[in-house]
Amino acid sequence: MVRDGKVWIANADDGEALYLLPKMANRHGLIAGATGSGKTVTLKVLAESFSDMGVPVFLADVKGDLAGMINEGSGMEERIERFGLSGTGYEYKKYPVNFWDLFGEKGIQLRTTVTEMGPILLSRILGLNDLQSDILTIAFKIADDNGWLLFDTKDLKALLNELSEHNKDYAADYGKMSPVSISAILRSVVALETQGGDVFFGEPALNLTDWFTTDTNGRGMINILDSESLIHNGVLYSTFLLWMLSELFETLPEVGDLEKPKMVFFFDEAHLLFKDTSKALLDKIEQVVKLIRSKGVGVYFITQNPRDIPDGVLAQLGNKIQHALHAYTPADQKAVKAAAESFRENPDFKTFDVIMELGTGEAVVSFLDEGGIPTIARRAFILPPQSKIGTIDDSSRDNTIKGSLLYSKYAKAVDSDSAYEMLLRKGVLDAEEAAKAKAEAEAAKAKAKEEAAAAKAAEREAAAEARKEEREKQQAANAKKRAAKSVASSVSGTVGREVGKSVGAGFGKFGKTLGGNLGASLGRGIIGTLFKL
DSSP, X not given: OEETTEEEEEXXXXXXXXXXXXXXXXXXXXXXXXXXXXXXXXXXXXXHHHHHTTOOEEEEESSSOSGGGGSBOOSOHHHHHHHTOTTTTOOOOOOOEEEEETTSSSSEEOOBOHHHHHHHHHHHHHTOOHHHHHHHHHHHHHHHHHTOXXXXXXXXXXXHXXXXXXXXXXXXXXXXXXXXXXXXXXXXXXXXXXXXXHHHBSBSOXXXXXXXXXXXXXXXXXXXXXXXXXXXXXXXXXXXXXXXXHHHHHHSOOOOSOSSOSEEEEESSTHHHHTTOOHHHHHHHHHHHHHGGGGTEEEEEEESOGGGSOHHHHTTOOEEEEOOOOOOSHHHHHHHHHHHHTSXXXXXXXXXXXXXXXXXTEEEEEOBOTTSOBOBOEEEEEOOOSBOOSOOOHHHHHHHHHTSTTHHHHSSXXXXXXXXXXXXXXXXXXXXXXXXXXXXXXXXXXXXXXXXXXXXXXXXXXXXXXXXXXXXXXXXXXXXXXXHHHHHHHHHHHHHHXXXXXXXXXXXXXXXXXXXXXXXXXXXXXXXXXXXX
C-alpha cells in the first residue's frame, strides 16, 4: 500500500516499515523464492501499490490467481492486526483491471503483426537454426523492399511460397535461398499456427500506449495477461514478453529519472525468457533492461531462483525480495549461497541461513535508497494484499472483459490488404502475362510454321516449273532431232537411189534395182552420221 508517498511493502522483524521509493522503482527488481513461499502475494502488493499511485501495471497471470484483483479482499484480519494496519488507511478494495489473452479466450484479444515481431524474435518462436534465421531476415527485407505488408501468418506463408517458387529471380540481389530451407521455415510457421499463432498474429495490433491509462479515480490500470494456456508454450510466452520490452524501448521517449515510473511490468516465470536464448538475443535483452529505465519503465522479474536470471540482467535489478529457498542438494546450497551473496551483508544475521529459515510470507528484502544504493538485507514480513486472493468465475471475467473501453477496439479481427493479397494479385498478373506470352509464342510459332509451309510449297512449285521447262526444252530438242533425222533420211535415200541408178545402169535391170537400194542405204548412213556430228 502507499503511505507518505512511498510504497509500503513489508515490516522488518523489529517492526520497522520498509519502503520502496517510487523514484527508484524504474531501477527494476526481482521477486524470487520456492513454490509456495509467497511470491504471488508480494507481486499483488506491489501491483496494488503502483496502481494506487496512478502507475499502470502489466503482469502475467500464470496460475490464474491474480484475476481476483477485480474484487475486494477478505479474511486478512489476523495479518492486519499483526502489522498494526488499523488506522493506516489500509482497506479491502478492488482494482481496475483489463484482462488480455493471446488466444482471445480469457481476455481481450491481444495481437501483434509479423512485421512488428521482426525476424529475430520470430526465428526464436519458430525454433529456426542460423541459416534459416538468415533466410527469414532476407525474406523480411524482400517484403519491405516490395511493400508487401506482413500482418498475419498467411502473409508470411505467401511470402515464403513466392521466394520458393521464384528464388532464382531474387538470387542476384539477395543471394541464393535454398528451397529446402524455405520449406523448413514454412513447416515451422504451420506448426505455430496449430499452437494459436494464426490468432496471435494479425490486426488490429496492440498499441502499447493503450496500457498507459488510469481509471476515473486516477488509479493506474492493471493489465493482466492470462497465461495459464500460454505458459505451456514457453517459447511463445517468453518471446511475446521480450517483444513487449523491445516495443516499449523503441517507441517510448527518453524521460530520465521521474518521481514515479510511467509503467511497471511484472514477468512471472522469468526463467523462460532466458532459456535456450542465443547470445545475440541475450545481449539485446540485457541492453533493453539496462536502457528502458530512462524511458520511465520498471521491470520486475519473478522466478524461483536468482540464478535463473543472467548475470548481466541480474546486475540491473536494484530492488530485491527473496523468499524462502531450500537446499536439499549441493547444487541447491550453491544456489542459496549465490542468492545470499547478492545482498548487502547484515551484521545481525547470516543471509544464507535466514533464506532457508523463512516461512510463507517472509522474505529477505533490500531496496535502493535515495542515492540509488542498495540497503542492507532485512528480514521482513510482506503486507497482505487489499484485493481478493484467488481466481474468479467466468461470468465475472466476461463482464470485466466486455465492460472495458478497449474491448470494442480489439475484439474483432481485421484482414487488411497485405502480402497475401498483394502476392495473390501478383500471381494472377504473372499468370496472365505468362499466358499472354505463351499465346504470343504459339501464334508466332504457328505463323512461322505457315510461312515455312508456304515457302516450301513455293519451292516445290518453282522446282516443278523448272522441271516442266526442262522437259519442254528436252522435248523441243528431241523434236528438232527427229525432224532433222527425217529430213536427212529422206535426202540421203533420194541421193543414194539416184547415184545407185546411175552406177547400176550398166548392170542391167537387176543391177539397177540392187544398186539403187544399196546406194540409198549407204547414202542414209553417210548423211545420218554427218547430222549426228
